[in-house]
Amino acid sequence: xxxxAIAELSKIPxxxxxxxxxxxxxxxxxxxxxxxxxxxNDFNKLALAEVEQISEVLNKFSAxxxxxxxxxxxxxPKLVSLFDTKRNQFVEYVTSTIFPETEKPRADL
Amino acid sequence: MEHAxxxxxxxxxxxxxxxxxxxxxxxxxxxxDEVRWTYLQINVNKKFGTTPFVHYFMAHxxxxxxxxxxxxxxxxxxxxxxxxxxxxxxxxSILSDLLCYRSAxxxxxxxxxEEKTLNIWNAxxxxxxxxxxxxxxxxxxxxxxx
Numbered sequence: 001x002x003x004x005a006i007a008e009l010s011k012i013p014x015x016x017x018x019x020x021x022x023x024x025x026x027x028x029x030x031x032x033x034x035x036x037x038x039x040x041n042d043f044n045k046l047a048l049a050e051v052e053q054i055s056e057v058l059n060k061f062s063a064x065x066x067x068x069x070x071x072x073x074x075x076x077p078k079l080v081s082l083f084d085t086k087r088n089q090f091v092e093y094v095t096s097t098i099f100p101e102t103e104k105p106r107a108d109l
Numbered sequence: 110m111e112h113a114x115x116x117x118x119x120x121x122x123x124x125x126x127x128x129x130x131x132x133x134x135x136x137x138x139x140x141x142d143e144v145r146w147t148y149l150q151i152n153v154n155k156k157f158g159t160t161p162f163v164h165y166f167m168a169h170x171x172x173x174x175x176x177x178x179x180x181x182x183x184x185x186x187x188x189x190x191x192x193x194x195x196x197x198x199x200x201x202s203i204l205s206d207l208l209c210y211r212s213a214x215x216x217x218x219x220x221x222x223e224e225k226t227l228n229i230w231n232a233x234x235x236x237x238x239x240x241x242x243x244x245x246x247x248x249x250x251x252x253x254x255x
Contacts, residue, residue, distance in 0.1 A: 028159075028160055028163040029163060029167075032160070032163045032164055032167050032226075033167055035223055035226050036167055036168070036171055036204065038223070039203075039204055039207045039208070039211075039223075040171070040203075042207055042211065043203055043207055050210070053210075053253075053254055054206055054210050056253070057209075057210075057249055057250050057253045057254060058206065060249060060253060061245070061246055061249040064245070064249065075193070075194075075199055075200070075202040075203065075206075076202060076203050076206040076207070078191050078192060078193050079179075079193065079200070079203060081191055082179075082183065082187070082188070082191045082193055086182065089182075090175070090178055090179075090182075093174070093178050094171055094174050094175055094178065097174050098167070098170060098171060098174065
């Protein structure tokens with residue numbers, strides 16, 4: 001992680017605690033956050049047909065007797081249904097919080 | 110204090126034991142009582158190192174942020190209507206299901222780091238992983254999606 005990125009993140013209270021906790025933790029943070037940012041963006045782009053596929057698999061898994069908390073809740077399809085047109089807002093909110101922009105365009109350029 | 114999070118990190122020889130913690134979570138203060146507390150006990154090994162701790166924090170942080178957004182944007186009655194549970198860890202299943210789906214659909218070849226993430230979620234805690242995605246669930250996805 002670059003010094004500028006650390007400096008930018010340290011302005012935000014929740015990251016200040018992370019960055020002060022462990023150098024290894026801080027170094028890994030942005031790398032790990034990026035994969036979850038990608039996953040959430042995938043969630044945003046999931047077509048309804050894909051959501052239906054996931055729902056069917058989760059139903060089969062639940063019915064198989066190998067019950068699992070997340071599978072039984074079938075949460076991903078439910079959230080897509082709930083969010084409807086707000087799915088994009090949800091993902092933007094979460095990703096901007098976990099992964100704030102560290103290099104913003106300079107207004108004087 | 111929004112999205113504040115406290116995690117106790119434990120390991121096989123550490124202070125934290127399953128079902129026990131050194132912290133008293135609630136003291137009646139409305140703000141601090143909203144802080145999430147959790148702990149993680151896994152066996153750190155050479156394969157994953159301490160990276161699972163970062164994933165543990167990251168995933169729970171996302172869940173906390175997601176639940177906050179959901180509660181802000183939807184009435185409880187609407188959540189009840191679609192049977193959405195906003196209790197702790199509910200939104201984690203988004204990430205769990207996406208990892209399984211992408212593994213089945215893309216054979217996880219697109220991202221080396223994503224493959225490592227799936228491995229961390231899939232590996233049992235005694236083996237240094239988080240143990241959040243069981244073999245049976247992953248197999249169900251790979252068997253039913255091609």
